[in-house]
Amino acid sequence: MGRHSCCYKQKLRKGLWSPDEDEKLLNHITRHGHGCWSSVPKLAGLQRCGKSCRLRWINYLRPDLKRGAFSPEEENLIVELHSVLGNRWSQIAARLPGRTDNEIKNLWNSSIKKKLKQRGIDPNTHKPISEVEKDKPTRSSNDHNKSPSSSAATNHDFFLEKPSDFSDYFGLQKLNFNSNLSLCTMVPEPFSPGNMVGSAFQAPVCVKPSISLPQDNSSSSVSGGPNWEFQTNNTFDNGGFSWSIPSSSVVKPNHNFEEIKWSEYLNTPFFNGSTVQSQNSQQIFIKSEADYLGKVSNVTDPWSQSQNENPATPEASDVFSKDLQRMAVSFGQSL
DNA sequence: AACTAATCCAACCGCTTTTGG
DNA sequence: GCCAAAAGCGGTTGGATTAGT
Numbered sequence: 001m002g003r004h005s006c007c008y009k010q011k012l013r014k015g016l017w018s019p020d021e022d023e024k025l026l027n028h029i030t031r032h033g034h035g036c037w038s039s040v041p042k043l044a045g046l047q048r049c050g051k052s053c054r055l056r057w058i059n060y061l062r063p064d065l066k067r068g069a070f071s072p073e074e075e076n077l078i079v080e081l082h083s084v085l086g087n088r089w090s091q092i093a094a095r096l097p098g099r100t101d102n103e104i105k106n107l108w109n110s111s112i113k114k115k116l117k118q119r120g121i122d123p124n125t126h127k128p129i130s131e132v133e134k135d136k137p138t139r140s141s142n143d144h145n146k147s148p149s150s151s152a153a154t155n156h157d158f159f160l161e162k163p164s165d166f167s168d169y170f171g172l173q174k175l176n177f178n179s180n181l182s183l184c185t186m187v188p189e190p191f192s193p194g195n196m197v198g199s200a201f202q203a204p205v206c207v208k209p210s211i212s213l214p215q216d217n218s219s220s221s222v223s224g225g226p227n228w229e230f231q232t233n234n235t236f237d238n239g240g241f242s243w244s245i246p247s248s249s250v251v252k253p254n255h256n257f258e259e260i261k262w263s264e265y266l267n268t269p270f271f272n273g274s275t276v277q278s279q280n281s282q283q284i285f286i287k288s289e290a291d292y293l294g295k296v297s298n299v300t301d302p303w304s305q306s307q308n309e310n311p312a313t314p315e316a317s318d319v320f321s322k323d324l325q326r327m328a329v330s331f332g333q334s335l
Numbered sequence: 336a337a338c339t340a341a342t343c344c345a346a347c348c349g350c351t352t353t354t355g356g
Numbered sequence: 357g358c359c360a361a362a363a364g365c366g367g368t369t370g371g372a373t374t375a376g377t
Contacts, residue, residue: 014346014347015345015346015347015370015371016345016346016371016372017345017346036362036363037362037363038361038362038363050362050363051347051362051363052346052347054363054364055345055346055347056345056346059344059345059346060345087366087367088365088366089365089366090364090365090366101364101365101366102344102345102346102366103344105366105367106343106344106345107343107344109367110342110343110344111342111343
């Protein structure tokens with residue numbers, strides 16, 4: 001194994017990327033795809049290692065990145081997902097369209113952690129700090145960070161076995177599904193320059209189950225059972241691209257979270273993507289994170305299929321102008 | 336205006352996992 | 357099955373920016 005070979009190479013640029021470098025990389029990938037990342041810098045005329053190019057593309061240049069501030073809905077979703085997945089940022093990012101693992105990780109470390117602590121919630125265990133204090137002799141709160149894959153199950157079993165208490169432990173109010181967060185869950189076609197340039201993307205399957213994030217000191221109560229509204233107008237236009245979404249795949253749940261059985265929760269597009277599952281699924285309490293992850297492992301992970309992504313969601317209006325400019329450059333369009 | 340502290344975030348580092356010969 | 361390269365991932369760092377004094 002050892003270190004990546006690029007680390008040994010000298011004369012490679014490091015640090016912030018210049019606009020010129022960005023343009024070279026963007027143009028190269030737009031025209032040829034990235035192929036083998038280690039060959040990208042050479043082909044694109046960059047004095048960077050392939051790893052650096054890959055990161056720059058994933059975290060900044062990808063045309064489908066959302067950018068801009070995180071919405072309360074997104075923040076809450078991150079908290080929810082973190083309570084189940086731990087520090088698996090890439091898996092969390094896979095469920096937030098247009099967001100990168102790096103971005104989410106930064107948000108978590110700089111903002112969300114702090115907010116949870118202020119509310120008396122331990123960000124590692126998602127339990128009340130007082131409770132964590134009691135547990136200290138037997139369980140380290142750092143376990144979570146150090147080894148999410150091994151320790152998260154322990155920490156998160158707590159939630160998984162007690163779904164009805166689930167949201168209470170975030171110091172957040174119960175979720176409801178009335179707002180507008182979109183979750184892209186499936187991207188049917190691989191990314192390729194061919195399907196980017198001058199043609200319509202195959203849209204991801206997007207769902208809109210969002211949770212309206214409980215604001216501080218507010219409580220949400222939403223009436224209504226698990227009624228899913230299917231959107232019919234799923235074609236949207238963004239910067240000259242036409243993306244259409246199969247109507248059967250886009251749902252706008254109208255759900256009172258309190259009434260959702262845990263199994264339903266897991267079966268919603270909120271977690272599993274694609275389409276709405278049965279409304280009468282059996283109630284299953286998952287006993288371990290491994291079990292949980294097994295259940296959702298069939299989920300298509302759109303953002304981890306890095307080449308499969310599709311640009312943005314209908315809410316992508318907050319794409320920065322510079323990104324639009326880049327897209328315009330790439331795709332030969334004027335914005 | 337100048338300085339310091341706090342915050343944010345892009346990028347790097349190093350480890351693990353996956354892939355292909 | 358073994359090995360090396362590539363890819364993926366999470367933790368950390370350092371520079372830029374913002375807020376406070």
